[in-house]
Amino acid sequence: MIDKAGLKVAAPLADFIEAEVLPGTGIDAAGFWHGTAAILAAFAPRNRALLARRDELQAAIDGWDGDVTDTAAYEAFLRAIGYLVPEPAPFEVATENVDDEIARLAGPQLVVPALNARFALNAANARWGSLYDALYGTDAIPGSPAGKGYDPDRGAKVIAWAKAFLDRAVPLADGSWADWTGGTPTLADPSQLVGRNGDNWLFRHHGLHIEVVVDPAHPIGRSDPAHIADVLLESALTTIIDLEDSIAAVDADDKVAAYRNWLGLMRGDLAASFTKGGETMTRTLEDDRRYTASDGSELIVPGRSLLFVRNVGHLMTTPAVLLADGSEAPEGIVDAIVTSAIALHDLKGLGRFRNSRTGSIYIVKPKMHGPDEAAFTNDLFDAVEDLLGLPRHTIKVGVMDEERRTSANLVATIHAVQDRIVFINTGFLDRTGDEIHTSMRAGPMIRKGAMKASDWIAAYEDRNVQIGLACGLSGRAQIGKGMWAAPDRMADMLDQKRSHPMTGANTAWVPSPTAATLHATHYHDVDVFARRAERAAEPVAPLSKLLAVPLAKGRNWSPEEIREELDNNAQGILGYVVRWIDQGVGCSKVLDIHDIGLMEDRATLRISAQHMANWLLHGVVTPPEIDAAFTRMAAKVDAQNAGDPAYEPLSGGAGLAYQAARALVFEGVDQPSGYTEPLLHAYRLRKKGH
Numbered sequence: 305m306i307d308k309a310g311l312k313v314a315a316p317l318a319d320f321i322e323a324e325v326l327p328g329t330g331i332d333a334a335g336f337w338h339g340t341a342a343i344l345a346a347f348a349p350r351n352r353a354l355l356a357r358r359d360e361l362q363a364a365i366d367g368w369d370g371d372v373t374d375t376a377a378y379e380a381f382l383r384a385i386g387y388l389v390p391e392p393a394p395f396e397v398a399t400e401n402v403d404d405e406i407a408r409l410a411g412p413q414l415v416v417p418a419l420n421a422r423f424a425l426n427a428a429n430a431r432w433g434s435l436y437d438a439l440y441g442t443d444a445i446p447g448s449p450a451g452k453g454y455d456p457d458r459g460a461k462v463i464a465w466a467k468a469f470l471d472r473a474v475p476l477a478d479g480s481w482a483d484w485t486g487g488t489p490t491l492a493d494p495s496q497l498v499g500r501n502g503d504n505w506l507f508r509h510h511g512l513h514i515e516v517v518v519d520p521a522h523p524i525g526r527s528d529p530a531h532i533a534d535v536l537l538e539s540a541l542t543t544i545i546d547l548e549d550s551i552a553a554v555d556a557d558d559k560v561a562a563y564r565n566w567l568g569l570m571r572g573d574l575a576a577s578f579t580k581g582g583e584t585m586t587r588t589l590e591d592d593r594r595y596t597a598s599d600g601s602e603l604i605v606p607g608r609s610l611l612f613v614r615n616v617g618h619l620m621t622t623p624a625v626l627l628a629d630g631s632e633a634p635e636g637i638v639d640a641i642v643t644s645a646i647a648l649h650d651l652k653g654l655g656r657f658r659n660s661r662t663g664s665i666y667i668v669k670p671k672m673h674g675p676d677e678a679a680f681t682n683d684l685f686d687a688v689e690d691l692l693g694l695p696r697h698t699i700k701v702g703v704m705d706e707e708r709r710t711s712a713n714l715v716a717t718i719h720a721v722q723d724r725i726v727f728i729n730t731g732f733l734d735r736t737g738d739e740i741h742t743s744m745r746a747g748p749m750i751r752k753g754a755m756k757a758s759d760w761i762a763a764y765e766d767r768n769v770q771i772g773l774a775c776g777l778s779g780r781a782q783i784g785k786g787m788w789a790a791p792d793r794m795a796d797m798l799d800q801k802r803s804h805p806m807t808g809a810n811t812a813w814v815p816s817p818t819a820a821t822l823h824a825t826h827y828h829d830v831d832v833f834a835r836r837a838e839r840a841a842e843p844v845a846p847l848s849k850l851l852a853v854p855l856a857k858g859r860n861w862s863p864e865e866i867r868e869e870l871d872n873n874a875q876g877i878l879g880y881v882v883r884w885i886d887q888g889v890g891c892s893k894v895l896d897i898h899d900i901g902l903m904e905d906r907a908t909l910r911i912s913a914q915h916m917a918n919w920l921l922h923g924v925v926t927p928p929e930i931d932a933a934f935t936r937m938a939a940k941v942d943a944q945n946a947g948d949p950a951y952e953p954l955s956g957g958a959g960l961a962y963q964a965a966r967a968l969v970f971e972g973v974d975q976p977s978g979y980t981e982p983l984l985h986a987y988r989l990r991k992k993g994h
């Protein structure tokens with residue numbers, strides 16, 4: 305640790321800041337450290353007080369002996385303790401200098417773990433994706449390729465699907481794209497044709513670009529009547545580089561690795577080399593795309609997704625920076641300072657590309673509980689702007705509406721960041737975990753799979769859009785929907801995720817670039833801004849519905865159902881935790897008991913662990929039954945990972961990963977808000993030998 309203005313800063317972080325982040329930004333090291341120390345001195349005590357307030361409210365809820373189903377009494381109680389706060393008078397947010405991808409367009413939002421440079425580059429480049437590849441390579445088209453090499457029957461289905469899509473998005477004046485044999489296409493709306501690149505055609509619909517690739521020399525184009533070789537879609541308009549729930553970053557080395565990838569993206573020089581299919585490849589950021597417009601002028605279309613960075617929330621502290629009293633600094637404060645300082649490379653044009661064309665820094669702030677915590681973030685960002693010499697409200701905030709106290713006080717929460725807010729987003733995974741934890745003592749919860757159909761979640765999704773519209777987010781900020789957590793189920797996604805733009809949300813999360821390309825088709829099928837006009841008159845769904853606790857009515861589960869619930873949760877927990885603790889992987893595809901690969905991150909872990917803890921607390925299951933489920937599932941997860949040379953078996957229960965999984969359940973009731981990061985960090989630090 306190195307002394308910096310009274311702070312103790314881990315050498316790798318101090319070196320990284322001074323050698324890589326600050327040069328060129330005009331900020332000198334001494335000023336940076338003095339400013340950082342001053343921010344920490346002012347904000348760390350406030351941060352601690354907010355966490356104490358969380359505990360105080362949770363204790364009051366835990367200790368309440370009233371009936372949560374008596375809506376009036378329950379609401380009165382929540383008001384009396386200050387969990388519910390008065391709503392501000394009607395207002396509209398005033399955020400300025402927001403890029404079009406956020407404010408005025410509608411399209412997919414990709415999330416990617418910051419620690420994986422290869423994936424992060426892929427995500428930034430996922431602004432464009434091949435519709436043919438996305439259809440051919442997934443279950444979006446039923447079946448799988450026959451034989452080795454190209455399967456022409458499957459290919460024909462892909463082409464038919466894509467041309468039917470073109471008929472909807474850019475219809476010809478006469479006939480179908482399937483019958484088009486080339487020449488200049490005559491569109492029903494000629495203004496949709498916006499450019500050419502060689503023989504390729506560029507179209508625009510709902511503000512999104514579509515490139516029809518024409519290439520008679522290409523194996524697909526050769527046999528196509530119009531020589532169409534592919535249909536490229538503008539896909540992930542925005543991407544979140546995630547420093548939070550999809551990564552395992554527990555010490556200074558991990559933090560620097562994540563920050564360094566963010567720096568590489570802001571400077572445009574991030575590169576990753578890897579072997580794929582026996583070949584060594586180096587991946588870098590794509591350039592913008594150039595076309596000739598109808599009037600002969602050059603048309604430049606963005607080639608990369610607009611990037612946000614997700615900081616951690618207010619809970620954790622980091623050993624990378626110690627305060628004057630020797631305690632660890634709040635990690636969220638360090639993230640705000642460092643990720644913003646890194647973004648100076650973009651704002652000052654020091655890199656190869658521009659991220660924000662409007663000069664903004666986009667930070668996603670997760671897991672805030674209500675307006676006071678949002679006001680804290682707002683003041684912190686003011687202070688960071690002052691430290692970095694940035695105009696007020698340069699740093700924008702995306703507010704994850706993923707804790708119950710935020711959902712229940714959403715208007716006041718938005719009000720607290722009204723000049724810098726660029727999104728509200730229903731993070732229903734964390735939100736479900738918080739639903740269980742908040743009412744942990746009220747009784748046993750319904751089964752995990754039933755949560756998505758419960759009243760509170762319908763009210764939560766509705767209110768988020770309705771309140772977002774009422775607060776004037778449209779045109780200034782995104783209203784977003786949550787993650788599709790089944791990365792291999794693209795047919796189901798195509799079926800179900802159309803509902804997201806239908807709600808008036810102008811973005812929704814996808815787990816992969818392929819999912820982004822397929823989900824992009826929904827934004828052609830649905831005119832989000834027209835849907836918003838239709839919804840604007842709706843009354844906001846009642847708070848009482850949001851506050852309906854998903855308690856099980858009776859305990860009518862059969863022993864088989866109980867065992868299935870336990871096994872499913874235990875399998876997800878073990879399959880995720882083993883890679884987190886032993887390998888430092890924060891986001892994994894883990895098979896559930898039906899052998900469906902699910903995206904697991906800390907938020908899905910929070911749900912599973914809290915659900916098991918809840919059933920344990922209320923005697924639906926006994927401790928030996930929990931242990932038996934873990935034993936059964938350890939064997940299953942070991943078998944699933946048999947092909948991974950770095951894998952350390954769970955069976956036997958001696959390893960730290962197994963112990964962490966058990967602790968998440970057996971100590972689950974006592975975890976702050978039911979979060980998993982305190983235990984995950986503690987066990988991972990032991991694994992790393994700290």
Ligand SMILES: CC(=O)SCCNC(=O)CCNC(=O)[C@H](O)C(C)(C)COP(=O)(O)OP(=O)(O)OC[C@H]1O[C@@H](n2cnc3c(N)ncnc32)[C@H](O)[C@@H]1OP(=O)(O)O
Nearest residue numbers: 415416417423426427549550733815816891892893903907
């Ligand atoms: C509740 C929440 O907070 S959700 C937010 C956090 N969740 C996320 O960030 C999800 C991110 N997604 C992922 O990490 C991955 O998609 C997983 C772990 C779910 C699945 O990973 P894998 O099984 O390795 O993916 P799969 O084998 O299907 O695909 C790998 C390819 O897709 C790419 N890919 C997959 N996911 C992503 C992504 N999110 N961003 C960019 N590229 C991706 C990889 O780069 C790789 O391509 P490459 O070989 O050319 O580099």
Ligand SMILES: O=CC(=O)O
Nearest residue numbers: 731732733734907
């Ligand atoms: O962060 C997203 C969530 O669903 O939680």
Ligand SMILES: [Mg+2]
Nearest residue numbers: 706731734907
């Ligand atoms: Mg979350």
